[in-house]
Amino acid sequence: MTPENVAEYLGVGFSYVIDAIDSVRPKAALIAWCRRYKVPLVTTGGAGGQIDPTQIQVADLAKTIQDPLAAKLRERLKSQFGVVKNSKGKLGVDCVFSTEALVYPQADGSVCAMKSTAEGPKRMDCASGFGAATMVTATFGFVAVSHALKKMLAKAQRDAAASGK
Numbered sequence: 001m002t003p004e005n006v007a008e009y010l011g012v013g014f015s016y017v018i019d020a021i022d023s024v025r026p027k028a029a030l031i032a033w034c035r036r037y038k039v040p041l042v043t044t045g046g047a048g049g050q051i052d053p054t055q056i057q058v059a060d061l062a063k064t065i066q067d068p069l070a071a072k073l074r075e076r077l078k079s080q081f082g083v084v085k086n087s088k089g090k091l092g093v094d095c096v097f098s099t100e101a102l103v104y105p106q107a108d109g110s111v112c113a114m115k116s117t118a119e120g121p122k123r124m125d126c127a128s129g130f131g132a133a134t135m136v137t138a139t140f141g142f143v144a145v146s147h148a149l150k151k152m153l154a155k156a157q158r159d160a161a162a163s164g165k
Contacts, residue, residue, distance in 0.1 A: 001026035003081075006033040016148040019043040020141060024072045031073075031093055032081040040155075042147045044140045045070040045097035047132045053139035055100040058147050061093040070097055094151075096144045098136070 001009055001021075006029050010017070017034050019041060021027040027043065034041040043061065046069030061077075062085050064070040077083035077091065085091055 001029050003029045003032060006030055010039075014039055015152055017041040018141075018144045018148055020144065022046065022069065024069065024076050027069075027073055028076040028080060031077060032083065035081075035083065035092070040148070040151060042094045042096065042144050042151075043073075044144055045073075045095055047098070047137045047140050049102035049104060049132075050098050050100045050136050051103075051133050052098070052100045053135050055098045056096060056136070056139050056143050057099065058094055058096050058143060060090040061095040062089055062091045064095050064097040066099055066101055067097045068102075070095055094147060096140050096147065098140075 017039055019030055031043060045064055045067035061070060083091055
């Protein structure tokens, strides 16, 4: 997915977009497109290196912590698409993330709270390291869907109140 072909993937008529892309470039392109066309969206941060689903929450992308994917995404949105914080310090992009401190794979197969500087696993993928735990990735998805449903319901209620129904 690129800025030029997002519309080909999405088409039209979406009530809400839930983004769970793990790659920064297409993720940023999707978010920028949704912002441009005012399509409501919730994105997810990275779930690798975490094991506690109770620390998952939703906040503005600018307010996320402990999330390297979200940090890279903020940089890409700013540099490639000019997305900057508003006067309240927000980007206007809801993001599911975890406040849990990451654990990193070590060359000996153990995990640690610090990245390895020795030659060894450097990523959080399953091929070379810790990967992501199903209970965390699933919960990210469930929280994103719940958030989208709550937002759609709130909008429907506002629209009904405005029309007097």
